[in-house]
Amino acid sequence: MTEKLIYMDYQATTPCDRRVLEAMLPYFCKDFGNPGSTSHILGERAEEAVEKARAQVANLIKATADEIVFTSGATESNNLAIQGVARSRWEKGNRIITSAIEHKCVLESCYALKKEGFDVVILPVLKNGVVDVEMLKKSINDRTILVSLMAVNNEIGVIQPLDEISAVCRERGVLFHSDAAQAVGKINIDASMADLMSVSGHKIYGPKGIGALYVRKSQQVKLSPLFFGGGQERKLRSGTLPTPLCVGLGMACEISGLEMTRESEMLTEYKNYFMGKILNGLEDAYLNGDRELRIPGCLNFSFRGIEGEGIMLGMRNVCLSSGSACTSASLEPSHVLNAISIDDELAHSSLRIGLGRFTTFEEVDYVSSKIIEIVNRLREMSPIWTKGG
Amino acid sequence: MKYSKKVMDLYANPQNVGSLDEEDVDVGTSVVGAPSCGDVIKFQIKVGKDGKIADAKFKTFGCGAAIASSALMTDWVRGKTLDQAKEIKNQEVTEYLSLPPVKAHCSVLAEKAIAKAIENYMSKRKR
Known part of the structure; x- marks a missing residue:
């Protein structure tokens, strides 16, 4: 053909934006330091780059830099949010509410927890693809610890009413996680409507293999990590940060915000x-x-x-x-x-x-x-x- | 889905698409599969005076493999006796078209289509 x-x-x-790639390149061979090695100049440069990127990500979703945790992508962010809440809040309750149109990584995370005894409720959606908020209200009980609902669906592109969902969750004192992989950079998103929000790099012209989880600064929002190790990312995600990928995600967020x-x-x-x-x-x-x-x-x-x-x-x-x-x-x-x-x-x-x-x-x-x-x-x-x- | 050139050619230029007169006593018709499963094949044969299949037509709702399998089947049964046509196995279709394993069911459906069309023809002759 x-x-x-x-x-x-x-x-x-999405293809990686040339401007994103350009921003990433210096951090492969030249400024390759470990952002955790702050005892020397190459480590400092890497740390500086990573922190700038963190601020760029935060800026796009109206969050603060210390609310951003870098991950390997939206799948990891969703796993960390859902399993992280389940592991840290199981004494408070065992119900987790999500919807029938979530990405497989959200649904499969929930199914895995169901096997461990969590009570997973899958909300139906209306015919237009919008989650049934009335059903959400009815499904929240005293044992509910988390609601996980996406911001924009990846197959049909339908925007979910995050403000309504957020209000319901706040009123009932339930944590709200939103998989915003398809929303961030496409529509205006205010992360503080949720307690946890997943971001993906490669959906917004950034590189593959990088994403972020917004973790709202609050006493209520506590997560158990999935990975254990050097305690990077406020102990929520151990592992050396991939500086070029973080820089790429940051740049992708900045460009998306501007354009x-x-x-x-x-x-x-x-x-x-x-x-x-x-x-x-x-x-x-x-x-x-x-x-x-x-x-x-x-x-x-x-x-x-x-x-x-x-x-x-x-x-x-x-x-x-x-x-x-x-x-x-x-x-x-x-x-x-x-x-x-x-x-x-x-x-x-x-x-x-x-x-x-x-x-x-x-x-x-x-x-x-x-x-x-x-x-x-x-x-x-x-x-x-x-x-x- | 990565398909062989043979599948792509049959998909792009399928021979024998169409219908034969269902009322004709020399015509055997079958409809196999279900829309909800994503594959439906309508298969028709016309048997000549010599007992050999003189014409075959198909219409298919389905993926490239389903279209190619049914198109190939119409080609292969022409000139064959009913017994010879029954001998065509789905594995031969799969092999000829180099269908990926996940698509093997399409060739099974094509085999079923020819069997059912012959059955339909035979039942008409009995009457």
């Missing part, structure tokens, strides 16, 4: 164009998730009568993803689409389109046309699709 590659999978990961408004305007235009073209150009095409309460860079469609992987095969030069079972090793369709009551057939036919910083209008125009063309072609060979039916 000689056609130009087009990347539209920005929720899976978020402009980027969001551009992506909103692209999203509206893409959505209009697909929904007007094809019958039986549906947008999954709320039309308004969503980040502009994520669209998720279902097309009746055909299968998602089949669409993707028709445009191998376009990188995107599907909720179809056929694209995963598990052969199960997306748990998120399932949770928003999309029937299995439509879940198999879903496509997630991720737009981002380096997306161009030409790409948006090309891919939307291509999808229409392929969907029509595949429908002609589908035994279960009839026009107008």
